[in-house]
Amino acid sequence: MAAKRMGKQTLLFDSKPAILASACVAGKKESEGPLGATFDYTSDDTTFGEKTWEKAESRMQKDTLGTVCNKAGITTDRIDLICAGDLLNQCIGTSFGVRDSAVPFLGLYGACSTMAEGLLIASMAVDGQYAAHAVAMTSSHFCSAERQYRMPLEYGGQRTPTAQWTVTGAGACMVGAPTGGTLPRVTHATIGKIVDCGVTDPSHMGGAMAPAAYETIKAFWEDTATKPSDYDLIVTGDLGSVGKSVVEDLFKSDGIELKQRYQDCGIMIFDDGSQDTHAGGSGCGCSAVVLCGHLLERMRAGVYKKLLFCGTGALMSPVSAMQGESIPGICHLVALELV
Amino acid sequence: MAAKRMGKQTLLFDSKPAILASACVAGKKESEGPLGATFDYTSDDTTFGEKTWEKAESRMQKDTLGTVCNKAGITTDRIDLICAGDLLNQCIGTSFGVRDSAVPFLGLYGACSTMAEGLLIASMAVDGQYAAHAVAMTSSHFCSAERQYRMPLEYGGQRTPTAQWTVTGAGACMVGAPTGGTLPRVTHATIGKIVDCGVTDPSHMGGAMAPAAYETIKAFWEDTATKPSDYDLIVTGDLGSVGKSVVEDLFKSDGIELKQRYQDCGIMIFDDGSQDTHAGGSGCGCSAVVLCGHLLERMRAGVYKKLLFCGTGALMSPVSAMQGESIPGICHLVALELV
Numbered sequence: 001m002a003a004k005r006m007g008k009q010t011l012l013f014d015s016k017p018a019i020l021a022s023a024c025v026a027g028k029k030e031s032e033g034p035l036g037a038t039f040d041y042t043s044d045d046t047t048f049g050e051k052t053w054e055k056a057e058s059r060m061q062k063d064t065l066g067t068v069c070n071k072a073g074i075t076t077d078r079i080d081l082i083c084a085g086d087l088l089n090q091c092i093g094t095s096f097g098v099r100d101s102a103v104p105f106l107g108l109y110g111a112c113s114t115m116a117e118g119l120l121i122a123s124m125a126v127d128g129q130y131a132a133h134a135v136a137m138t139s140s141h142f143c144s145a146e147r148q149y150r151m152p153l154e155y156g157g158q159r160t161p162t163a164q165w166t167v168t169g170a171g172a173c174m175v176g177a178p179t180g181g182t183l184p185r186v187t188h189a190t191i192g193k194i195v196d197c198g199v200t201d202p203s204h205m206g207g208a209m210a211p212a213a214y215e216t217i218k219a220f221w222e223d224t225a226t227k228p229s230d231y232d233l234i235v236t237g238d239l240g241s242v243g244k245s246v247v248e249d250l251f252k253s254d255g256i257e258l259k260q261r262y263q264d265c266g267i268m269i270f271d272d273g274s275q276d277t278h279a280g281g282s283g284c285g286c287s288a289v290v291l292c293g294h295l296l297e298r299m300r301a302g303v304y305k306k307l308l309f310c311g312t313g314a315l316m317s318p319v320s321a322m323q324g325e326s327i328p329g330i331c332h333l334v335a336l337e338l339v
Numbered sequence: 340m341a342a343k344r345m346g347k348q349t350l351l352f353d354s355k356p357a358i359l360a361s362a363c364v365a366g367k368k369e370s371e372g373p374l375g376a377t378f379d380y381t382s383d384d385t386t387f388g389e390k391t392w393e394k395a396e397s398r399m400q401k402d403t404l405g406t407v408c409n410k411a412g413i414t415t416d417r418i419d420l421i422c423a424g425d426l427l428n429q430c431i432g433t434s435f436g437v438r439d440s441a442v443p444f445l446g447l448y449g450a451c452s453t454m455a456e457g458l459l460i461a462s463m464a465v466d467g468q469y470a471a472h473a474v475a476m477t478s479s480h481f482c483s484a485e486r487q488y489r490m491p492l493e494y495g496g497q498r499t500p501t502a503q504w505t506v507t508g509a510g511a512c513m514v515g516a517p518t519g520g521t522l523p524r525v526t527h528a529t530i531g532k533i534v535d536c537g538v539t540d541p542s543h544m545g546g547a548m549a550p551a552a553y554e555t556i557k558a559f560w561e562d563t564a565t566k567p568s569d570y571d572l573i574v575t576g577d578l579g580s581v582g583k584s585v586v587e588d589l590f591k592s593d594g595i596e597l598k599q600r601y602q603d604c605g606i607m608i609f610d611d612g613s614q615d616t617h618a619g620g621s622g623c624g625c626s627a628v629v630l631c632g633h634l635l636e637r638m639r640a641g642v643y644k645k646l647l648f649c650g651t652g653a654l655m656s657p658v659s660a661m662q663g664e665s666i667p668g669i670c671h672l673v674a675l676e677l678v
Contacts, residue, residue: 002468052662080347088656095654096659105530109447111446128466129343129344193440318428320431325435
């Protein structure tokens, strides 16, 4: 086995790369939710001052990159690597968002797991001494996602109870060697395997991704010989209320009660009662803004000392759905610790 | 600066991870070209026995993964990581191709630079001891690409002289610690920056990507203090005849004559005179099958001892083109040496 590997799927980061800073921007609906105060800025304009929603998504990434650099006190010429991607066809939210940065760039496609995947690769690059500073970043936009994946918004299509609401937002983490002081650090990461349990309903993404989350979290505990009570919080990306209950049930069948220790970013970001988002939030931006705002803030404040961030993604497309394919899910886990 | 970094963009792989095996499959047109004999298998059926071209692309990846495992004598349960992606929206060629493998999977989007990007990340994972065996893989398919990016094939649309022909094919490399014997080894990799010179014609991809190739190759030589004559072959991914001449001209303006030392996979794969592919081949599969077949075969035979593989990608989408955006290019370089 490779020296920095534990078990089959988990990477061990001896140096515990630090998250030197994090930043996030979000839209109007997100600003009205329970985490509204944790975003660096929000915009009431769905286009963020741009001509199209796709360009708005690039603008969010560009602004988030600038903000995370400012917060970390690191200029873009000192960044060795950006690991980023998004949900748009050919990831144009990202390409045009980082185009002018002149930073070495690795494009990712992990669907809504991209924040975790980017953080995993950025941490590997920093821990392995291939990069001094690496940024992990992603975004999603309700309007660009709806028109690409579902219906033009103007149709006013009905949504099913299991449907989720794509978050408008972008988040970024600056990863580097620790500079002193107490910071959230990346200690391990578990690379997900694709899990496909045969769900074919594109309005039931949470249920499609839940088994992948279960498999990755279970693999992490096996690989590291740890257990749920070793962590203050286990948080999945965007399973929403339906997917979250599937994860709870799967662990229950193993005799494990996750209880209040387990949360989901898709549930945390919107108010279930007043915001009419059905099963909750989704999209790359969902777990990104919840991690880069609320969760890392709570870690820095010492509320959470050990946290498992489990990004979940549905690796389908409208074409694969129309061709009768089921929805493959994936989950990448990043273990964070306040050190 | 990070210990395993040379200059601004280049990674140094001290352990020189080996390419233990490579495999590739391709379509009928590719089998009729100059490199036809170097593919592990080719199919006269554009659907590779599947119901759709998208499923055919997944089938090619699945078969290529199986073949590279057989050739390396490594079963899938011993692979720690697959780094893969493709050109289809949401990379479904890859997701459904690797779905049944049960191998930890990192999804990439690097457009036609994906083979180089995957090889770079797989080599970093092996060199850093995060993985014992890592596979880099990608694919493209003429028919699925045409209908997604351009026109339904049934329209019989005219192609411009600068247009390229998307290669139907998939390629994979198995990267691991050297097992003895002389093998192609990965010594360095240069992570590309996005370069956008304002080309807006989606039928002129070679020209749009050429400046990125020039910038990355120049950065590699500066970072490693080497020069063109230190390498037996410098090969770009899929610039085709137009893009290749742009790279030659850019280096000429620096006083550097690349001459016969420089080739392009897009030119090598088809016969210019008889195959009517205009400026040459393109697509993720283009550089993948030329590397995994012909180039690595020539390295193993000792014909090339030092080779620079420079994957080139155009990070646009039909939507970004319709919204008036220019075409951002990227090039990732992987330095190979027979050791």
